[in-house]
Amino acid sequence: MILASASPRRRDLLAQIGIVPDAVLATDTDETPRRDELPRPYAQRIARTKAASALTLRRDAGGAPGFVLAADTVVALGRRILPKADDTTTARHCLELLSGRRHTVITAVVLHAPDGGRSERLVESVVAFNRMTVDQIDALLAGGDWSGKAGGYAIQGHAAAHIRFLSGSHSNVVGLPLFETAQLLRGRGWAV
């Protein structure tokens, strides 16, 4: 199996259910949303692109057919896609928007099977942040675990101290919904 993701979280989550990919391929996918693109179609498009790129890379390298798994996680505030935070300004902006509100975390999972078949799932969780003070947001930013995370926070990190509600899958928020991923794999003949 190839995991088409640079995310160490996805590797750890897969390991949690006993799956160790044979290779990890970070694809060079342009994750810029299209104009007026909505969160669900966006997550699906990006996950499909990551999977297709990994498939092409593997074929070009003459690799034998196998499973290719890709995912994309998006933090959505209504119809709005929050960015993946790569700097404190972006992370602060996200946290100010999320403070005191509920939002949706969407992960699109795409699985290519060795026989050429493809399966997909779109999984959603609802997360609610308590209202945060400026000092609390500053402390979260100082923690640094927001870096590279959709919406500028990590539920598995310091932000958990401010999350009062989660409905749905926790692993979905961290980057790979394990129950649904296991279902996809079983459906294509992988014994999970």
Ligand SMILES: Cc1cn([C@H]2C[C@H](O)[C@@H](COP(=O)(O)OP(=O)(O)OP(=O)(O)O)O2)c(=O)[nH]c1=O
């Ligand atoms: C909301 C949230 C996101 N995240 C992570 C999951 C994803 O790794 C990341 C969203 O970006 P993604 O583009 O889904 O993934 P990535 O950039 O880490 O890796 P790749 O594109 O190579 O597949 O944010 C958390 O770890 N915790 C959280 O609470």
